[in-house]
Amino acid sequence: MAYSRLSVARFYEKEPEAYWALSRDRDFDAQIAAAVSLLGNEPRAVADLFAGPAYHGAALRRRFAACDVVAIDASPAMRDVAARFEGFPAENYFVSPLGEGRTWPVRSPLCMALILRYSIGYLDDDQFITFLSTVHDALRPGGLVLIELHSIPLLFGGLQDLGIKSRTVEIDGRRITCEWPDGPLMWRSDSWTVEMPLTVSWAEKTGALRDEKYLSIERIYSEREIVVAASRCFGLEQVEIGETERAAFPDGELVCLRRPDA
């Protein structure tokens, strides 16, 4: 199966509009309210990392007009979608691969870095540590990192009970369907890495049908593993998350870290 499928990176690069339409399945305002409640004060500088359409960055800008929000993602097409559909300013959206140790185009110390919807798994072990180091350095003392991970019990059930496993949306008369996963998860034998097959289908107004099959290869990080690495390597502290904040992210597990006050 692995060889007949395109990398999911191609979906993010070539079909960002489909991603945008399919992944608006959350209450972004509630998710931002939860993140801000963990922060405990009004956000001034936030980075939406692995931003995709920058739903969260855009929700932050709507709620906190004075907040300097940057978005970063590897896909230039996502920047265009963020501007077109979310009104997120292209000049605040940086196209750059994260985890590669490149210069971080952040303008002021961050009070919060958001890494939402399972994106951290696109970094391998080395990239993850490089990334955490970059995030740590970008945070102001007291600043937070909020990461949304896959739920490990759901993964062990093959994601069959994932709330967003099957999604269908309609835009401009086209029907787009996504099955994620569309078959068994394939675990690698030498690391906590999983290959997830998925299909996106388009039914055009004309009746024409198109299917694309992709593979999302993700390193699965546990909450505990992130907390230990972040604390041992960079002195970040775990922040307790209440049920109300967790409830805003029904399909994932949240982990929150704080850079200690100086």
Ligand SMILES: C[S@@+](CC[C@H](N)C(=O)[O-])C[C@H]1O[C@@H](n2cnc3c(N)ncnc32)[C@H](O)[C@@H]1O
């Ligand atoms: C699952 S989407 C998440 C998007 C958004 N955060 C959300 O909540 O819907 C993952 C995003 O990460 C981006 N991405 C994957 N690997 C990346 C990397 N190494 N550096 C930067 N962006 C990356 C993809 O282009 C895609 O937009």
